[in-house]
Amino acid sequence: MPSRPLTVVDLDAVDGPGSWFAGAGATLGRATRPLSGSAREVARTLTTSVVPPGLADEPTLVAVDDVDATVAAIVARTSLAPRTTIALDGLLRLTEGVDAETGVVAESFAYSMLLASPEFAAWRASRAPRQRTTTADPVQLRREGDRLDVVLDRPARGNAFSADLRQALVEALRFAALDPSLTLVRLSGEGRHFSTGGDLDEFGTAPDPGAAHAVRLDQSAGLAVHRIRDRVEARVHGRCIGAGIEVPAFAGRLVAAPGTTFQLPELELGLVPGAGGTVSIPARIGRWRTAYLVLTGVALGAATARDWGLVDAVE
Numbered sequence: 001m002p003s004r005p006l007t008v009v010d011l012d013a014v015d016g017p018g019s020w021f022a023g024a025g026a027t028l029g030r031a032t033r034p035l036s037g038s039a040r041e042v043a044r045t046l047t048t049s050v051v052p053p054g055l056a057d058e059p060t061l062v063a064v065d066d067v068d069a070t071v072a073a074i075v076a077r078t079s080l081a082p083r084t085t086i087a088l089d090g091l092l093r094l095t096e097g098v099d100a101e102t103g104v105v106a107e108s109f110a111y112s113m114l115l116a117s118p119e120f121a122a123w124r125a126s127r128a129p130r131q132r133t134t135t136a137d138p139v140q141l142r143r144e145g146d147r148l149d150v151v152l153d154r155p156a157r158g159n160a161f162s163a164d165l166r167q168a169l170v171e172a173l174r175f176a177a178l179d180p181s182l183t184l185v186r187l188s189g190e191g192r193h194f195s196t197g198g199d200l201d202e203f204g205t206a207p208d209p210g211a212a213h214a215v216r217l218d219q220s221a222g223l224a225v226h227r228i229r230d231r232v233e234a235r236v237h238g239r240c241i242g243a244g245i246e247v248p249a250f251a252g253r254l255v256a257a258p259g260t261t262f263q264l265p266e267l268e269l270g271l272v273p274g275a276g277g278t279v280s281i282p283a284r285i286g287r288w289r290t291a292y293l294v295l296t297g298v299a300l301g302a303a304t305a306r307d308w309g310l311v312d313a314v315e
Contacts, residue, residue: 005082008071009046014039026078026089026291030071031055047089048291059286059308074295081119081267088272088294092287095278100226100250103279105217111274112213119270124203133157133201138165139172140190147184148176155191161243161275162199166219169247173224176231187225187234187248194260197242203269222276225250236260236311239299246277249284249310256311261299264290268297284309 004025011031015038029049031039043049043060050070056063064070078085091110095103114120135154142149150172152159159165176185189195217223225232225247234248237257245262248254264281266273273281273294282290285308293300302314 005085006047006075006078008075009042009049011035011039011043011049014042025082026085026295028071028074028295029061030067031061032067035061046288047092048288048295050292060288062289062292070296077267077297078295081270083117084114084119084267084270084272085295087114088267088278088291091272091278092282092291096282096287100276100279100283101223104220104223104276107272107274107276107278108213108216110272110278111216112209114271115209115212117270121270123269127200134162134164137168138162139168141172141175143182146181147186148172148179148182149186149188150176152187152189152195155189157199158193158196158239159189159191159244160196160199161221161247162202163219165199166221169221170219170224173221173228177224177228183231185228185232187232187251189236189238191238193238193244194236194240194248195244196239197244197265198275216274220276221247222250222280226276226280239263242266242273242277243275245310246273246275246280249280250276253313254284254311255313255315256302256305258302258314260302260305260311260314262293262305262310263297263299264293265297267294281310 006026006028009027009029011029012033026047029043029046031051034055049061050064050067051061052067053063087110091107094106138154140151140153154165176182229250229252232251233253234251235255236248237260239261241263264273272278289308305311306314
């Protein structure tokens with residue numbers, strides 16, 4: 001392993017042209033004053049950068065209330081998941097330049113690899129075993145004229161993406177793809193939250209990483225949305241965690257209710273986003289802000305999500 005999974009770059013000290021090389025790890029820029037032209041060039045090569053409020057005037061920069069406290073928090077988090085940090089940085093750089101289908105394949109390779117890592121094993125060992133639960137009809141379909149409502153209906157578990165919910169959702173979207181008379185496919189969720197993400201009780205239950213990769217590609221809800229994205233409107237509310245934002249971010253239009261929050265907590269599990277999030281979310285907000293969300297695990301509010309372009313409207 002590299003001695004440091006993350007290198008902190010002082011953008012305030014950049015005062016001339018030149019390239020930046022930090023080895024195999026991720027790179028985090030910090031600045032406390034307006035960036036020079038050379039510092040901006042460097043920031044664009046980094047994983048992400050944090051600056052005070054008012055200075056984040058391009059997607060490479062993220063405004064935070066306390067730059068040094070944020071840097072310290074990211075350094076601490078990444079030190080606990082060095083393999084995941086390095087994989088995330090490389091994956092976001094790779095998916096930035098490829099089509100969605102190729103990007104999801106690359107993400108699945110990285111995710112499946114990390115399922116065999118000691119970081120993920122440590123997370124699994126920290127959790128008490130729980131009984132897996134299934135839902136008879138985890139997705140409801142309601143057709144009215146040329147509109148199909150696809151509703152996640154597992155509210156008792158926060159509409160968590162279990163295997164049965166994911167399969168039902170993919171089947172519904174494939175059905176919609178085959179019916180050109182459906183001009184609007186509206187994706188939403190019952191209960192308090194659109195979706196709290198993947199069902200944690202099922203994480204790591206595939207027989208091996210290769211099998212996990214095969215299933216993830218065959219049952220990719222994100223790609224199923226992407227393939228008909230021009231007809232999909234996702235309407236989200238409450239908490240949207242992990243897959244709960246990764247999948248709807250593929251939609252042609254994404255609308256959030258006031259008070260909605262968005263979170264990518266996968267680093268704590270020793271994983272990268274695995275439901276297409278390293279493709280769908282950077283397409284909306286850029287790889288730098290996506291990296292910030294994963295590296296910090298912060299909950300992003302609806303207003304900021306709208307300002308960044310993660311959602312198209314708050315209503």
